[in-house]
Amino acid sequence: MKGFREFLLRGNVIDLAVAVVIGAAFTAIVNSIVTAVINPAVGALFNASSLEHTWVLTIPGVGGAHAELHFGSVLGAVIQFVIVAAVVYFALVLPVNRLRKLAFKRVENDVEQPPADVPPTDVEVLLEIRDLLRQQQGITGQAAGAHVAPTDAPTGPGISGTTKL
Structure with a gap:
């Protein structure tokens, strides 16, 4: 039981759990934006009710059966991926990289430059x-x-x- 408790209380496990929960909530927001705003807007450009009904290719099959390829749905997934990637980059990666750069520069300056006008011992x-x-x-x-x-x-x-x- 002690080992299990230590495993759960390690920083990496907690950070990962928080990331998964935030990621799931963020995915719901992005899906909603793509489904309710972007799909209908792009679908309107192609005279369809939504992006899912755009660029549908029907392939006739044997015995009257047919298959439908929904290229608009794939386009919606690509748009959703680009939105998620842009938000992650601009909201998380870019600010963290800037903070790391500033912190590294500050530590580097503290180490490299000795205090000015230090009297001899x-x-x-x-x-x-x-x-x-x-x-x-x-x-x-x-x-x-x-x-x-x-x-x-x-x-x-x-x-x-x-x-x-």
Whole structure:
């Protein structure tokens, strides 16, 4: 039972269920538009009551039977597909792609551009002072890598010790 609950509560299952329900409702709307508005309008162009009764080809058969091919009905299905594809593209795909592009650009800008006029850290300033002192005293080679060590003189608040380079 625990595994089944985890399966149902995963994000993908919920998203898919919502998509199916919205898709079914959207299909009903598109079918209504095609059946009630587009089919009669196109049918009127061809002198028929609806698109389903347009471009009907009757094929005579054996023994008086015949078959009817309804090309207007196929045209209605193509129109319905184009309407669904256009609405999905312009209402869903295009806006989501724009949002992704903006979000990616925003993240890219945040990563690529360091903050302007950032003061150096204490460590960077101390390293720069050390290097300048070494330059002034002419210390090079192995001595340049040595760190500054205090003498045996006591140091502390108010007491200044001397250091060797």
